[in-house]
Amino acid sequence: MSDMLRAPAEVKYAEELDWLESVDDGPKPFSWRLSPKMVRLFILGSERADGLDREIAPKWFGDRSFVERSIVTLASDRGLLLIGDPGTGKSWLAELLSAAISRNSTLVVQGTAGTTEDHIKYSWNVSMVIAKGQSRASMIPSPIMTAMETGVIGRFEELTRSTSDVQDALISILSEKYVSIPELDDDNIVFAKPGFSIIATANSRDRGVNDLSSALKRRFNFVRIPVVTNKKSEAEIVRFRTEELLRRHNIELEVPPTLLDVLLQSFADLRAAAASAGSDDERLESALSTAEQIGVLEDAILHSNFFGARALTSETLASSLVGSLARRSPEDLAILNKYWHGVIEPRSREQSGEWDGFLSGGRKAIATLS
Incomplete structure (x- = not known):
């Protein structure tokens, strides 16, 4: 950690996550590293009623229902969209959820006006393609495709800042749970493994930049994170x-x-x-x-x-x-x-x-x- 300007949550809290995993006897969906109850406990902190041998400090401060609904959504086959004003902790909550569930929060696509379909699907290593032709070896998977192949959580930051073409490409991933690679004759479909899901964030002040289509909205469960006023x-x-x-x-x-x-x-x-x-x-x-x-x-x-x-x-x-x-x-x-x-x-x-x-x-x- 001393060599990192900012360590991801799974590195920063590695010892705590290891301990929680060792004492976790709850049912785990798919390939989750922690049970839903332990994911909530890791994020919101422990209470005396939890009966643990050590205290787990809270890392996100907000209503318990937001965290529970987020966890339940990720245990289903729907994506999770965290929406709210800037600075309400959406990205931090997404990182904590990914770290607790998958022990990897770094599979992130940052939505901008320059984000293309390649950023959420795949691109090609040009030099390898010239030398040996197109193959799975010369393909560069996106963070989302990597999440699909390994059955973990992928993250998409600032979804409404990406163009409609990118949003449309995301619809097929959330619906079909696979990506086709038409350039290849064989081994040309990447199927999502159990445990794959997407956590997206959206800034409520960006409404009108690139509004989400009704088709994409149906693929997400919305969790609105309010500004903390307490x-x-x-x-x-x-x-x-x-x-x-x-x-x-x-x-x-x-x-x-x-x-x-x-x-x-x-x-x-x-x-x-x-x-x-x-x-x-x-x-x-x-x-x-x-x-x-x-x-x-x-x-x-x-x-x-x-x-x-x-x-x-x-x-x-x-x-x-x-x-x-x-x-x-x-x-x-x-x-x-x-x-x-x-x-x-x-x-x-x-x-x-x-x-x-x-x-x-x-x-x-x-x-x-x-």
Whole structure:
């Protein structure tokens, strides 16, 4: 792991997955490495009622029903589509599901406008084709085809960003569970082995980019992942991710609970303002997701560690928040300036404490960017 900038979940939690597999006596669908109950436990963490000899920490924070429905879908012959706003943890949940079920979360196709049918089926090694002709040996299988051949989970990120041709090719894979190779005379069909399925993600804000056809929608079970608005759950997610960052960078820096409260309250205020806004010009371009909160806090921590007094302050946190959320000028800066004058300034007078530094740091950052 020390040689990887970011280890996939099956590597990062390999010891935990090995242990769960060794004590798992539940029924396993197809070629699954863990039973559905253990998959859920790996993702959501253990409870005392589970009766395990060790504690399993939660890795995804959200409603249990979302995880259970996702697992049940993958145990069927339908694909799973995780849909929601940016930063709601769709990709992380897909990675955890793949790691627990298949011990391989790296068979991923990234959907873009440039994604072609070859990316989900196969392509050819041109030099081998010239030398020896087309054969299975000269074929380069896509991550999805590799998942089919090995009976594991394949992943498709940002499905709605891919073109209709790519989406149509996916319909046949999900329906027929095989891929034909017309260029070959023999051995020209790749059949999916039991255990194969696809987890796709889609950004609900991308609606209208490349809408899914009704035929493709029928091949997926939809699980909608909402933005986390519960402060306790959000605090757990932010704390979990921040601790990972500190360990990865070997940083010994404490995040005071009062500053975490300031961050959570600020995002809650900005979300409420966005919900009541009359037009897009009155809303920040940011989705104000939990992931963006984590990004703001990470930026503040790294700035404090490398350029500050190795102590996180409310001024640094405010500067990081303004710098991260002010994406449009002057629209976003005007919204943040209004928030600082209308909400942060009165709160600083009433509550003082960390809000004083937060007020000062935000004002300076807005003035610098204006």
